[in-house]
Amino acid sequence: MSNILAIAHKELKSYFASPIAYVVIGFAAILFGWFFINLLYYFDRMSLQAGGGFGGPETVNVNEMLISPLFLNVSVILLFTLPLVTMRTYSEEKRSGTIELLLTAPLTDVQIVVGKFLGALVLYAAMMGVTVVHIGFLFAFGNPEWQPVLTGYLGLLLMGGCFLSLGLFVSSLTRNQIIAGMITFAVFLMFWVINWIATFTGPTTQAVLNYLSITEHLNDFARGVIDTKHLVYYVSFIAFSLFLTVRAVDSERWRG
C-alpha cells in the first residue's frame, strides 16, 4: 500500500510540476463555468415562465433543471481534458527510461499501475473540486437538495475513473505521447457516441450499445439514484482497464 501511495504521490507531484495540471484544471474550470452560466440563464427563464400558463413547466426544480444537466455536460469536458492527463503517464516513463527504475524496484506491476491511476484520479478530483464553487452558489442563493449533488459527484468520479483507466492503458502501449493522446481521445469519443445508432438497431443490440456507453450510466447518478447496475459497470470497467494495463506492461517486458 505504501508503494502505491509513493507512486501516486510522485505522479501527482509531476502533474503539478509541469503545466499539465494547471492547463487541465483551468480549461475545465472555464468550460464548466460556461455551461453553468448557460444553464443558469435557462433556469432563470424557465422559472419566470413556470406555472403561469406561458408555455413553461408546471414547477421548477433546480436539481432537475440545472444541476443534473450540468453534471451530464461534464462528460464533454472530460472527453477533451483527460487524454491530456493520461497520455504521458507511461509513454513519458518509457521515453525517458525512468520505467527502468520502476520495473527494477521491488514493486509489483499492479502497485505501479494502481499508483499511477490514483495519482491521475486525485488530479481529476482537484479538477472537479473547482466546480464545488459553482454548486456552492446555488446552495447560497437557492435550496437544492444535496443528495443528488453528492450522487452526481460520485457518478462523475466513477466516470472519470473509467476514462483515466482507459487512457492509462492506451499510454502503456506506446512511447509516443502524442499518439497516446490521440488514440485515447478517439477511444473516449467512441465510447461516448457508441449508442448514437442504438435507436436504429434491434432491441438486443440497442441494449448492448446503451450499456457500453460510458456516459449513459451517468444519467441515474446525476438524477440522484445510485443503481448497482451502473456502479458495477463503472467499477468493472476501471478494474478491467487497469488489468489490461498490467498485462500490457508485463508483455512489454517479454518482448523487450
Next chain:
Amino acid sequence: MIEVQNLTKRYGPFTAVSDVSFRVERGEILGFLGPNGAGKTTTMRVLTGYMPPSEGKAVVAGYDVFEQPLEAKRRTGYLPETPPLYPEMSVRDYLTFVSKIKGVPRGERKSRVESSMERTRIADVADRHCGKLSKGYRQRVGLAQALLHNPEVLILDEPTAGLDPKQIIETRQLIKQLAGDHTIILSTHILPEVSQTCQRVVIINKGRVVAVDTPDNLTSKLRGSETMYVQVDAAGADAKSALETVAGVTRVIAADTRGGVTGYEVESGSGEDVRRQLAAAVVQRGWGLLELRPLRMSLEEIFLSLTTEESPAETAPPAETAHE
C-alpha cells in the same frame, strides 16, 4: 552471489544474448566488457529483473530473478545506461521517492538519502532539478539512487560514461571502496577501466561470452609468445641477422628506422627471457643498444583479437560463431 546459467534472450528473431554463463563471488567486482551491441545491457536488464530471459536462469543474492523477483530486486541496486531521473524533481525529492519504492524504512530514509549524496558527491546539487543537471551530475545521481538502499548487489551499466577525467577517477575509487560489502558488476567498453577496477573480466561479443578471467591472466594467456622491442644503432651493419642468431629467438621484424637507428620487434618462445642474450649480442658487436623493453599485449589488443573475425592468438577461443 550472482549466478548466470545458460542465459539466452531473443527479441523476435534477433538473438541479443546467447547461452551466457558466469558467476560472481561475494565482494567481487566483475567487469563486463564488450563492443556496443554485444549484449551487455540486455544481460544486465535480465539480472535486474527488468525483463525475463528467453532461456536459462539468473540467481542474484540467492534469489532467482524470475521466480522471486521482489526478493532479488530488494537486494539489487541498478544504474541503467541512461540514469532514470525525473527531470521535474529535485535531486533530494527524487532520492526520497526512490528510497520509498526501494523499501527503505521511513525512519532511515533521510539519513540514507543524505549519506548516498555524500558518497557520490552530489550534496551541492541536492535542491536542483534533475532536468537541469549536467551529464556528470546525472550519472552520479543515478549512482546515488543505486546505492540508496544499501544493496548487496550493484549492477552498473557504464557508470563512468559522460564523466570528466577527475570524476571518472573519483567514481572508480568509490566503486572499489564499495566492493567487499557489495558485489558489483559493471559494464564498460573502456578497457583501462576494467584493468583498474575489476578483479575479473567477462568479455562478451555478439551475445556470447568469449573469455572469463582476471585481467592479468587474460594478458598472459593470450600472449602466445614474448615480444621484445630492441632499438639498435648498428652504424649501417645488419643487426637483423645478428639478432636472429640469438638462441631462443623465433622471429625478428624491423619495426622502424630513424637516422641509422633501427627498432626491431623480437619474438621468442613463451616464457623464455632472452633479454640478456639480446643485449650481449648487440654490445659484443660494438653497436649501441638504445632501448630494450618487453612489448606487452595490452587489454586493448586482447579485446580486439577476441572480438574480431580473425583471431591472431591461437589460445584465444573462436571469437565468431554467432549463428543459432
